[in-house]
Structures are given as C-alpha cells and as structure tokens.
Amino acid sequence: MSFRREAHVPKGGPDGGDGGRGGDIVMVCDDSYRDLEHFRRQSHFRARRGAHGQGSGRHGADGQALEIPVPPGTEILVEGDSSRHDLLRPGQRALVARGGSGGRGNRHFSSATHQSPRFAQRGLAGEEGWLTLALKLLADAGLVGLPNAGKSSLLARLTRAAPKVAAYPFTTLEPVLGTLHHDDRQLVIADIPGLIAGAAAGAGLGHDFLAHIERTRLLVHVLDLAPADGSDPVANFETVERELALYQERLATLPRILALSKADLVTSGQAESALERWRERLGETVPVLLTSAATRQGVDQLAVELLRRVPLNEPGAGRPGDGGGQRATTGEAALGELAEHRVFRPAPARAFRVARSGDGAYVVEGEGVQRLVARYDLSNEDALAHLERRLRGMGVIRALQEAGFAPGDDVEIAGVAFELDP
Ligand SMILES: Nc1nc2c(ncn2[C@@H]2O[C@H](COP(=O)(O)OP(=O)(O)OP(=O)(O)O)[C@@H](O)[C@H]2O)c(=O)[nH]1
Numbered sequence: 001m002s003f004r005r006e007a008h009v010p011k012g013g014p015d016g017g018d019g020g021r022g023g024d025i026v027m028v029c030d031d032s033y034r035d036l037e038h039f040r041r042q043s044h045f046r047a048r049r050g051a052h053g054q055g056s057g058r059h060g061a062d063g064q065a066l067e068i069p070v071p072p073g074t075e076i077l078v079e080g081d082s083s084r085h086d087l088l089r090p091g092q093r094a095l096v097a098r099g100g101s102g103g104r105g106n107r108h109f110s111s112a113t114h115q116s117p118r119f120a121q122r123g124l125a126g127e128e129g130w131l132t133l134a135l136k137l138l139a140d141a142g143l144v145g146l147p148n149a150g151k152s153s154l155l156a157r158l159t160r161a162a163p164k165v166a167a168y169p170f171t172t173l174e175p176v177l178g179t180l181h182h183d184d185r186q187l188v189i190a191d192i193p194g195l196i197a198g199a200a201a202g203a204g205l206g207h208d209f210l211a212h213i214e215r216t217r218l219l220v221h222v223l224d225l226a227p228a229d230g231s232d233p234v235a236n237f238e239t240v241e242r243e244l245a246l247y248q249e250r251l252a253t254l255p256r257i258l259a260l261s262k263a264d265l266v267t268s269g270q271a272e273s274a275l276e277r278w279r280e281r282l283g284e285t286v287p288v289l290l291t292s293a294a295t296r297q298g299v300d301q302l303a304v305e306l307l308r309r310v311p312l313n314e315p316g317a318g319r320p321g322d323g324g325g326q327r328a329t330t331g332e333a334a335l336g337e338l339a340e341h342r343v344f345r346p347a348p349a350r351a352f353r354v355a356r357s358g359d360g361a362y363v364v365e366g367e368g369v370q371r372l373v374a375r376y377d378l379s380n381e382d383a384l385a386h387l388e389r390r391l392r393g394m395g396v397i398r399a400l401q402e403a404g405f406a407p408g409d410d411v412e413i414a415g416v417a418f419e420l421d422p
C-alpha cells in the first residue's frame with residue numbers, strides 16, 4: 001500500500017504496485033545424474049517468494065523458479081493429483097508446483113467512491129505437496145523368462161556385462177543392463193529377475209522389475225530347452241507370457257524373439273526338432289533361435305536379430321551417452337507420447353455453499369470464496385468493505401440473506417469469522 005506524495009501534488013492517489021508471483025518448482029531431466037541418491041540428502045524444496053510491490057506503481061519481482069534435477073527415466077507422481085510426468089530426455093521439464101500469485105497493490109482499488117484505498121491484496125500461498133519419484137531403466141530390449149532359464153548367461157555373452165550366474169533360481173535380484181555395440185550403434189539390454197506364475201500380482205521378484213521393461217521395444221523370451229526340474233517348456237513359455245500380459249497390455253504386444261537356451265544340453269537332433277515345433281507354433285512373426293551360452297551357439301545370430309528388430313535409436317533415446325545425432329522420426333513421436341503428461345486442473349470454483357451454523361452465525365464454503373478471503377486483511381476496514389463488494393458481486397450476500405442473515409451477523413469463511421454489515 002502506498003500513496004503518491006510529492007510537494008507539488010497535494011493529493012496524490014494510491015500508487016502501490018503489485019507483488020511478484022512466488023517461484024514455481026520445476027523438475028528438470030539432467031543426464032549428469034544417474035540415480036535418485038541426491039534426494040536422500042535433501043527431500044524438502046522451496047522456491048523463492050515473490051518480492052513485495054512498491055510505491056510509484058512498481059511491481060515486485062517474481063520469485064525465481066526452483067529447478068530440481070532428476071536423471072533420465074524418472075517418473076514423477078504428484079500427490080493428490082492425477083498427473084504423471086515422465087522425464088526421459090535431458091532438458092525435459094515438468095512443472096510440479098506453481099508459485100502463488102502476488103497480491104495487487106492498492107492502486108487497483110480506487111473507485112469514484114473510494115479514492116484512497118488503505119489496503120492491498122495479499123499474495124496467495126503456492127502449491128505444496130509430496131512427489132513420488134521412480135526411476136525406470138531405459139533399455140531397448142529386455143530378457144524375460146523363468147528363473148534359471150539362462151537369461152544372465154546370455155547377457156554375459158551378448159555384452160560385456162558380468163551379471164551373476166548360478167545354478168539356482170533367483171540368482172538375479174535386481175536388473176542388470178548390458179550394452180551391445182555394433183558399428184556406431186549401441187543397444188541396451190536389460191536382464192531382469194526371473195518371472196514365476198503370479199509375478200504380475202506380486203509373486204517372486206517379478207512384479208517389481210516388470211516396470212523396468214515397460215519402455216523396451218522388444219523382448220527376448222529365454223526358454224530353457226531342458227529344464228533341470230523336468231518341467232514342460234510349452235507350459236513354461238505360457239506361464240511367462242501370461243504374466244507379461246497380466247502386468248501390462250503393452251508388454252503383451254511388444255515384438256518378441258524366442259531364444260531356446262542351453263541347446264548344448266540336448267542332442268542336436270532334439271534341438272532341431274524343438275526349433276521346428278516352436279517355429280510352427282509361433283508363426284513367422286516371432287524369430288526362434290537355438291542358443292547356448294556355453295558354446296556361443298546362436299549368440300551372434302541373436303545379436304543380429306536384436307539389431308535388426310529394435311528400431312534405430314528408439315526409446316533408449318533419452319539415454320545418456322547414446323551419441324544423440326540423427327533419430328528416427330517415429331522414435332521422436334514415440335518419445336513424445338511417453339513424455340506427454342496430462343495435467344488435470346479443476347477450473348476455479350465459482351460455486352459456494354451457505355449454511356447457518358448457529359444463532360446469528362453463518363458459514364460459507366467454496367474454494368473461490370476461500371481464496372478471495374485469503375487475499376485480504378479483515379481487520380482493515382477498507383479491505384473489508386472491498387471484500388463485501390466482491391462477495392455481493394458473487395451473489396454470496398444474497399445467498400446469506402436468503403438463509404436468514406441479518407446485518408451484523410457473524411460470517412465464517414475458511415476458518416476466519418468476521419462481522420458483516422452490508
Ligand atoms: N550347459 C549350459 N548351462 C547354462 C547355459 N546357460 C545358462 N546355463 C546355466 O544355467 C544356470 C542358470 O543360468 P542363469 O544365466 O543364472 O539363469 P537366469 O535366467 O539368469 O536365472 P535367474 O537370474 O535366477 O532368473 C547356471 O548354472 C548357468 O551356468 C547354457 O547355454 N548351457
């Protein structure tokens with residue numbers, strides 16, 4: 001609040017400028033980060049407030065936005081909001097909390113009848129809340145199969161990754177990434193823990209890790225030709241496929257390669273006839289290969305199929321160090337789709353509700369009315385008179401009168417009780 005005061009201007013008018021907006025909080029995808037560890041050190045963030053308005057109609061400066069870095073592949077869920085943000089490519093941003101708007105200076109409130117308003121609006125509080133961050137791997141292809149099928153062994157042959165391999169189920173306890181290099185292409189392959197029946201519903205380790213293959217473009221189903229437990233490969237195949245489909249429609253429709261593993265453990269005649277049967281069963285769209293991590297049989301062929309079937313530079317795209325450069329336009333489109341986030345915001349609520357809360361006391365509820373009241377200092381007579389006019393304009397006074405309100409009764413809005421004397 002300010003009035004123009006100058007020696008040669010005897011009755012200067014109100015000239016208080018508006019306050020600045022509070023700073024927004026923005027999450028920014030930054031490929032110098034690989035994990036979410038930095039949130040262990042700090043998990044509360046506050047953007048800067050806006051500056052106060054000043055005399056001579058000067059606006060206060062807006063508060064600076066606070067940028068919080070997250071690694072590529074971070075999914076952000078905003079508490080109490082249906083919006084979800086996927087930050088995949090460096091530089092992508094997500095506005096997660098808006099700063100509050102600044103209050104208007106008193107120069108806005110002069111009128112023919114109130115030429116020297118001795119009040120200004122207050123700024124409103126900014127948004128606040130909790131975010132849930134989840135880092136999902138960005139791999140081009142995923143290895144799936146029952147525990148012990150030989151997934152990690154294949155990854156170790158295909159790439160330089162050295163995942164733990166052992167002759168018992170659930171050797172792999174968390175996802176391992178390996179990179180297949182070919183000319184100047186790099187293809188990231190994820191090895192996830194084995195899936196068992198019920199994985200989609202949380203059995204075994206599968207459920208937690210299926211999320212990591214959500215963004216792949218292709219799955220290699222690794223199927224043991226001669227399971228040590230004597231189980232039937234056909235039933236095993238179906239178990240895994242069923243869990244993928246139960247987890248997510250998209251996983252069910254991703255392109256597949258079937259890698260029949262441990263071919264060295266059966267005779268070549270048995271291997272060849274199994275190959276024939278699976279080719280017949282799956283048709284032309286699914287390549288079927290005989291592989292052995294022990295003898296390297298089929299490993300190069302699998303690498304060729306992977307490179308052929310994963311579209312060039314697709315989703316790993318946001319991946320750090322993939323050389324950037326030219327990218328298939330379809331890849332961009334697919335990324336755009338993933339990165340798209342929906343933000344649903346209710347329109348400012350005009351609706352309010354009036355209720356009698358006691359003798360000569362009324363309560364008014366409604367978001368719009370509450371925000372309005374938060375704007376003014378109700379112990380300031382000028383501000384109160386202004387608020388009254390606004391409430392009248394919104395139809396609140398009429399609604400109060402219809403409910404039996406008489407001048408001088410108490411009105412409570414947003415927990416603040418005051419006497420209204422319209
Ligand atoms: N003979 C033979 N044994 C293999 C081959 N591939 C894997 N194995 C063995 O099979 C066992 C399981 O292999 P892993 O690669 O750990 O299997 P996995 O699918 O990663 O298993 P989980 O991580 O438990 O899901 C190990 O004892 C491997 O040595 C193969 O091609 N030939």
Ligand SMILES: [Mg+2]
Nearest residue numbers: 151152171172
């Ligand atoms: Mg493994």
